[in-house]
Every structure is written in structure tokens, then in C-alpha cells.
Amino acid sequence: MRRLLAIAAVTSLSLSVTACAGANPLSSGTSDSSGGSSQAHPQVPVGSIDQFRVTEHASFDEGWAMSFLPGTDHLLISERGGSLQLRDQGSGEVVEVGGVPEVHHAGQAGMHDVIPGPDFETDGTVYLSWVRDHELGAQGVVGRATLDVDKASLSGLEVIWEQDPTSGDGHFSLRMLIQEENLFVTSGDRQKFDPAQDRQTNLGAVLRLTLDGDPAPGNPWADEGGKAAELWTIGHRNPLGIAEDKAGNLWVSEMxxxxxxxxxxxxxxxxxxxxxxxxxxxxxxxxxxDHTPGDGFRAPAEYWAPSISPGSLAIYRGGLFPGWENSALLGGLSGQRLVRVQIDGGEAQTVEQWDAGERVRAVAEAPDGAVWILEDGDGGRLLELRPA
Ligand SMILES: [Ca+2]
Incomplete structure (x- = not known):
């Protein structure tokens, strides 16, 4: 009941202030007494995913991440329950990958991200993130292994990085991105809030590691030692997407x-x-x-109120969808939508969104420029979107 009352209070406040046009709290510094943003933002019409040519290819149970493997005709998909699935994009055959680690599957925990290493075409290296049992509670880790696509098997799996062990089954994040010789890992606050401001934890942060999982040389707080040497940015809650734009800038979507x-x-x-x-x-x-100018924190380039729960982020680099180059594509879980955000330097603005009718867990761009999305939950569909 208390929760319902709180929702009602926020709703009535937002209704009463919506009539006041204009004020973007990020640029004007205005805020309301609730501390929350009071206007729906962004105000962009919601179309339908049926505006695209949509092809359903397969379905997965609790699909979490997908990566097109360079130099192959295969798509690698993780399922949160603890499996990796390899899909032959030519025949459509899906086979389960052997040699995967055992995962702790509860709450938001389980198998998470999977990405190819920088030299995947020659060495088959992949990076995985998952949550494992630990004597002090569930623990997020990153591992590295070699994937034999023909045999659909992993070998040589080794854990190269660990989140500080804590109890609880939420806010692991654990999305990964490789840029040059650096492995970036998003690490959630584990629903404990304060670690995001504590530079002696590696929680609530984005980490910049070497490809071996060690702190990368030259990180901003390296001289503080300990976990601080891993940190690239701090003050994050549950960053579930990371992507690189055409200028080489990195972007993070954050629940x-x-x-x-x-x-x-x-x-x-x-x-x-x-x-x-x-x-x-x-x-x-x-x-x-609110985020306000001069508060010492970096404000988001774009934000969503009410929430859409962005579970993934891709930045479009292809040419199949005219006008989409360098757009951020976000999949909404509670928002059940695909969102396109235009990036211009350091600015970002939502320009289009489409109702998917289901929770969208992952978004990826195929080598030919098609956009693939993976629905959340049991039997979530793998869909290919092309211009109609
Ligand atoms: Ca923030």
C-alpha cells in the first residue's frame, strides 16, 4: 500500500507540472521538490515495430546477449540460465556450446555477456561474463576462452576479473567492450548504492582493463591503488549497455x-x-x-522518464537504414521498445521509438546492416529488422 501511495504522489505531481512547457532540467537547473524529473522525457511518438520488415528466426530462453562472430557465418547467443547457443546464419541451425562455466542463476544473475576477442578470426578468443556462487554471495566475473565454432565448444576457460563478492542477486551489469588493447567492463552497484562512490570497490563503475583482466595502464585513479586502479568512470547504477560511436567515443546506457x-x-x-x-x-x-549544472557530476546526455529500462545498447554503423548512421539503438525491457537516439558529438537526442510488444533484452547490428533484437524471458524471439 505504501508503495502504491508513493506512485500516486509522483503521478499527481507529474500531472500538475506537465503543463509548464519547456524547462529541460539538465540545462536550466530547475528541479521540483520531489527530486525527480517532473516532465515526461523525451516526448517522442511511439511507432510500431511492424513498420519494419520483421523476420522471426528462432527463440531462446532468457536470452541475454548476442554477438555476430567475425569471419564466420555464426551468431553467438547467451541464455541467462547458463548456456551459450551458436546459430548458423546460413542454415538456421542452432547448437548448444559445450564447456561453458557453471552459473549462479537467480534474480538477475546467470550467464551474461559474450563478445569476440580482437583477433577472433585467427585465435577464436571470446570473453564471457557470468555470475557464480561464492561463499560470501553471488559474484560477477569475466572470463576468457577459445571458441571452436565447428565443434561448438569452449576450451581453456579462465576467470580474469571478479566483482567484489557481495550477497544479493541484482545489478551485476557485466557488459563488455573491447577498444584497441583495452577491455571495458560495466559493473553495477549490486543494489548497494554507496559502492558507486567508493573508489576502493569495483562496483557502480566502468572499468578499463587490459585484455588479460588487469588494471589498464594510465587509469585516472591508479595512484590510489587497490580497486581504484581498475576504474575509468564511477557513479553508475546498473549500466547494461556499452558501445563505441564512429568517432571512437564510448557510450553507456544505464538503468x-x-x-x-x-x-x-x-x-x-x-x-x-x-x-x-x-x-x-x-x-x-x-x-x-536532480542532475544539475555545477553539482560536480556529469549529467546524462539523454534520460528517460518514465523509465524504459534499457537492457542493451548498440551504435549503428551500417548503411541499410538511411539516416541511422551513428545512432544509438536501445532495447527497452519495461518499455518494450526499440529506441533510436541521434548522437552529435557529445550530445544525444531521442528521435524515434517503436513498440516491440515484448521486453527487448538485446540489440545488435548484423554485418549486412540489419538490426537484430532478442526478446527477454522464456521463448524470447530472435527478430531481424530491415527497412520495409
Ligand atoms: Ca547519472
Missing amino acids: GPRGGDELNLLVEGENYGWPDASMGVHYDGSPIP
């Missing part, structure tokens, strides 16, 4: 509190505010100060 989902431009050494600033409010309705 915020209620009404505080964010798209952030990653800048070395910046603090993104969690849990001290957010455009949203806590799920119990209690306020959080």
Missing part, C-alpha cells in the same frame, strides 16, 4: 531508479552521480537530487 534511465558519454575520470544525483526517484518514492 536508473524510477524515471532516471540514462545514456551517458563516457569520459575518463568522470563521476556520473549515482546515488547522489539522478533524474529519477527511488522506487519507494523518496527523492534524489
Whole structure:
């Protein structure tokens, strides 16, 4: 009941302020007494995914991530329950990969991300992230292994990085991206808030590691030692997407509190505010100060109120969809949609969105420029989108 009342209070507040046009809280510094953003944002019409030519290819149970494997005709898909599936894009055959690690599957925990290494075509290296049992609680880890596509098997699996062990089954994040010789890993706050501002944990942060999982040389807080040497940016809540734009900038999508989902431009050494600033409010309705100019935190380039729960991020580089080059594509879980955000330098603005009718867990661009999405949950469909 208390929760319902809190929702009602926030809703009536938002209704009362919606009539006041204009004010973007990020640029004007205006905020309301709730500490949450008071206007729906962004205000962009929602189309239908049926505007595209949609082809259903397969379905998976709790699909979490997918990667097109360079130099092959295969798509690698992780299922949160603890499996990897290899799909032959020519024949459509799907085979389960052997040699995967045992995962802790509960809450938000399980098998997470999977990406090819920088020399996958010659050495078959893949990076995996998952959650494992630990004597002090569930623990997120990153591992490296060799994938034999023909045999559909992993070998030589080794854990190369660990989240600080904590109990609880939420906010692991664990998305990965390789840029040159660096492995970037997103690490959620484990639903414990304060670790995002504590540089002696590797939680609530984006990490910059070597390809062996060690702290990368030259990280901004390296001289503080310990976990701080791993950190690239801090103040993140549950960053579930990371992607590189055509200029080489990295972007992170972040699941915020209620009404505080964010798209952030990653800048070395910046603090993104969690849990001290957010455009949203806590799920119990209690306020959080808005991101405002001069507060010492980097404000999001784009945010969503009400929440869409972005579970993935891709930045479109192909030419199949005219006008989409360098657009961020986000999949919404609670928002059940695909969102296109135009990136211009460090600015980002939502320009289009489409109702998918289901929770969207992952978004990826195929080598031919088609956009593939993976629905969440048991029997979630793998869909290919092409221009109609
Ligand atoms: Ca933030």
C-alpha cells in the first residue's frame, strides 16, 4: 500500500507540472521538490515495430546477449540460465556450446555477456561474463576462452576479473567492450548504492582493463591503488549497455531508479552521480537530487522518464537504414521498445521509438546492416529488422 501511495504522489505531481512547457532540467537547473524529473522525457511518438520488415528466426530462453562472430557465418547467443547457443546464419541451425562455466542463476544473475576477442578470426578468443556462487554471495566475473565454432565448444576457460563478492542477486551489469588493447567492463552497484562512490570497490563503475583482466595502464585513479586502479568512470547504477560511436567515443546506457534511465558519454575520470544525483526517484518514492549544472557530476546526455529500462545498447554503423548512421539503438525491457537516439558529438537526442510488444533484452547490428533484437524471458524471439 505504501508503495502504491508513493506512485500516486509522483503521478499527481507529474500531472500538475506537465503543463509548464519547456524547462529541460539538465540545462536550466530547475528541479521540483520531489527530486525527480517532473516532465515526461523525451516526448517522442511511439511507432510500431511492424513498420519494419520483421523476420522471426528462432527463440531462446532468457536470452541475454548476442554477438555476430567475425569471419564466420555464426551468431553467438547467451541464455541467462547458463548456456551459450551458436546459430548458423546460413542454415538456421542452432547448437548448444559445450564447456561453458557453471552459473549462479537467480534474480538477475546467470550467464551474461559474450563478445569476440580482437583477433577472433585467427585465435577464436571470446570473453564471457557470468555470475557464480561464492561463499560470501553471488559474484560477477569475466572470463576468457577459445571458441571452436565447428565443434561448438569452449576450451581453456579462465576467470580474469571478479566483482567484489557481495550477497544479493541484482545489478551485476557485466557488459563488455573491447577498444584497441583495452577491455571495458560495466559493473553495477549490486543494489548497494554507496559502492558507486567508493573508489576502493569495483562496483557502480566502468572499468578499463587490459585484455588479460588487469588494471589498464594510465587509469585516472591508479595512484590510489587497490580497486581504484581498475576504474575509468564511477557513479553508475546498473549500466547494461556499452558501445563505441564512429568517432571512437564510448557510450553507456544505464538503468536508473524510477524515471532516471540514462545514456551517458563516457569520459575518463568522470563521476556520473549515482546515488547522489539522478533524474529519477527511488522506487519507494523518496527523492534524489536532480542532475544539475555545477553539482560536480556529469549529467546524462539523454534520460528517460518514465523509465524504459534499457537492457542493451548498440551504435549503428551500417548503411541499410538511411539516416541511422551513428545512432544509438536501445532495447527497452519495461518499455518494450526499440529506441533510436541521434548522437552529435557529445550530445544525444531521442528521435524515434517503436513498440516491440515484448521486453527487448538485446540489440545488435548484423554485418549486412540489419538490426537484430532478442526478446527477454522464456521463448524470447530472435527478430531481424530491415527497412520495409
Ligand atoms: Ca547519472
